[in-house]
Amino acid sequence: MSVKIANRQQVIDLLDSYDNFLFDCDGVLWLDTLLLPKVLETLGMLRNHGKHLIFVTNNSTKSREQYVEKFAKFGLKVSKSEVFGSAYASAIYAKDILQLPTDKKVWVLGGKGLEVEFGELGYTTLGGTRMPELESPLNSNDPSDPINHLDPEVGAVAVGLDTHLNYHRLAITLQYLLRPDVAFIASNIDSTFPANGMILPGAGTVVQAVATCSHKTPVLCGKPNKGMMDAIVEAHHIDKSRSIMIGDRLNTDMKFGRDNGLASLLVLTGIESEDTLKALDEKEQPTYYATKLGDLYELLQKGN
Ligand SMILES: O=C(O)[C@H](O)[C@H](O)COP(=O)(O)O
Numbered sequence: 401m402s403v404k405i406a407n408r409q410q411v412i413d414l415l416d417s418y419d420n421f422l423f424d425c426d427g428v429l430w431l432d433t434l435l436l437p438k439v440l441e442t443l444g445m446l447r448n449h450g451k452h453l454i455f456v457t458n459n460s461t462k463s464r465e466q467y468v469e470k471f472a473k474f475g476l477k478v479s480k481s482e483v484f485g486s487a488y489a490s491a492i493y494a495k496d497i498l499q500l501p502t503d504k505k506v507w508v509l510g511g512k513g514l515e516v517e518f519g520e521l522g523y524t525t526l527g528g529t530r531m532p533e534l535e536s537p538l539n540s541n542d543p544s545d546p547i548n549h550l551d552p553e554v555g556a557v558a559v560g561l562d563t564h565l566n567y568h569r570l571a572i573t574l575q576y577l578l579r580p581d582v583a584f585i586a587s588n589i590d591s592t593f594p595a596n597g598m599i600l601p602g603a604g605t606v607v608q609a610v611a612t613c614s615h616k617t618p619v620l621c622g623k624p625n626k627g628m629m630d631a632i633v634e635a636h637h638i639d640k641s642r643s644i645m646i647g648d649r650l651n652t653d654m655k656f657g658r659d660n661g662l663a664s665l666l667v668l669t670g671i672e673s674e675d676t677l678k679a680l681d682e683k684e685q686p687t688y689y690a691t692k693l694g695d696l697y698e699l700l701q702k703g704n
């Protein structure tokens with residue numbers, strides 16, 4: 401059974417055991433634009449203890465640079481190299497694993513994060529946030545409709561959380577995936593995500609819609625994909641035995657930690673609850689759990 405972090409000594413032991421703290425973002429650090437309690441103080445405390453912080457989000461709507469800006473708005477200085485998002489993981493997959501030539505274009509059903517990260521690796525992206533004509537309903541009888549102007553150079557489709565999802569975008573995405581040589585890349589599988597007191601549809605919902613109509617199975621690039629961890633370990637030279645993954649979702653964050661040999665700490669400020677935790681098999685239990693990330697700071701302050 402997971403150990404609940406509930407006293408000062410447990411936090412001290414946690415600090416003694418791990419050098420690298422990998423943080424999920426949505427549901428752990430914030431709920432959309434709402435910073436969760438004592439997050440800044442906790443991250444500051446960890447930095448003061450010389451810990452290596454890495455932010456590992458499946459949210460592909462933002463690029464690493466955009467996350468640096470989001471952190472800055474909360475008053476936290478984070479470098480681009482400390483952020484590892486699923487948009488970046490998707491672009492790395494296309495470049496390094498799929499080895500998609502950069503003269504091939506990428507059709508994006510998703511947000512700016514995918515456009516920026518693929519663009520930084522040399523790809524031209526289509527669709528995404530840059531085609532306002534896709535806000536209008538599909539009219540396949542209209543010769544000027546984008547569905548009648550598909551680009552023969554598209555070599556991959558990248559799908560992530562798309563808050564502008566509509567039938568027009570889905571229909572064009574399908575046309576590209578009907579081509580046998582076009583790769584289907586998905587940023588993540590999160591079915592939902594927590595935001596401002598509600599649960600909203602996540603990228604996994606968008607990905608499943610595309611998989612259903614295309615009858616194709618995507619490559620999943622975000623957590624719990626091992627490739628994402630390999631890229632993080634290579635980039636940051638971390639010792640996995642001295643590393644811990646802190647997240648709010650069992651089938652992404654906690655599985656990502658467990659499957660890759662890291663310790664794991666589940667926080668209950670996002671998707672999961674004590675009930676979902678207790679319902680888990682022993683072998684799927686996170687190493688630790690806490691009510692919120694800020695408990696690490698608050699408990700350490702007690703008894704000073
Ligand atoms: O796609 C989604 O559903 C969201 O981006 C999801 O919240 C992932 O964000 P994370 O919790 O990994 O930061």
Ligand SMILES: [Mg+2]
Pocket residue numbers: 424425426427428647648649670
């Ligand atoms: Mg999360």
